[in-house]
Amino acid sequence: MAVLLGQYNPEWELYVEDVSQVNLYRFLMHAAIGKDLPKWFPIPLGGRQQVINRAHAMAAKSDKRRLFLIDADMSIIMKGPRTKIKNLHQVGAYCIENVVFELNSLAKVVSEHSAAHCPEDIHEVCNLQEAVHVAKRYLLPLFILYAIARKLAPTVASVSNGIGRFYDPKALRVKRDQLRLVRREIIKECIDNSNKNKFLQEGRKIRSLISTENWNKYVSGKDYIIPLFHNHCKNYTQYTGSRCQLARSLARHCTFSNDPILKTRLRKLYGFSR
DSSP: OHHHHHHHOTTEEEEESOGGGHHHHHHHHHHHHSSOOTTOOOEEOSSHHHHHHHHHHTTTOOSSEEEEEEOOTTHHHHTOOOOOOTTEEEOSSSSHHHHHOOHHHHHHHHHHTOTTOOHHHHHHHTTHHHHHHHIIIIIHHHHHHHHHHHHHOTTSOOGGGOGGGSEETTTTEEOHHHHHHHHHHHHHHHHHHSOHHHHHHHHHHHHHHOOGGGHHHHSOIIIIIHHHHHHHHHHHSSOOOOHHHHHHHHHHTOOOTTOHHHHHHHHHHHTOOO
């Protein structure tokens, strides 16, 4: 892919983390600049640290325009300091899937696969408000716990376990007993590694920094939000695409409401003045 990029775009390069979502970035670029680049590919490096390392190594080079994209991960919740390296951009949400996820874009994508419904109807047909309720009521508090654990008990299992552990995709309901068990395990680990007062203090601090209205920035889009809404759309309409296909389609319709600066940086990377 790097060879293709060098062959067709000698003046600019986009470096990304995820090897499996190359086409998502292609569609995201399309949304930013308003046209397709059929022979262009970003350069996937396989992970966040790899992108940071490459950005640092190439910071002094000015032979072409470059942009290095990394996910925010837990720092979007914990409000930690950003890594400041030339041409490195940390997206303004948990991961790139959060940037492309927007309810109106979701409605457009699903309506394209459902001749009986227009985008305006999809919100009600797919019961999207119920999915939003699940995200706010159950997933956001879980991610606040994960953020506390990142500070107090780093050995707690990664959030990449995904939503399937405590969500029934057929019944479209939360497995509350299983979720309660997960939460108790995290809380116990945190208190065992510090104490109850530190746990409560850290929880208050993190909750004061975030807004429930921005839940779609703080809960992992790749492992939780996209799967949650994908299940709703598959159960209520004729949508048959995979989760990855849904994410790519959302990227094509992206308005960058979760990260407007990214749109500006992608346009400048391509060669537009803004």
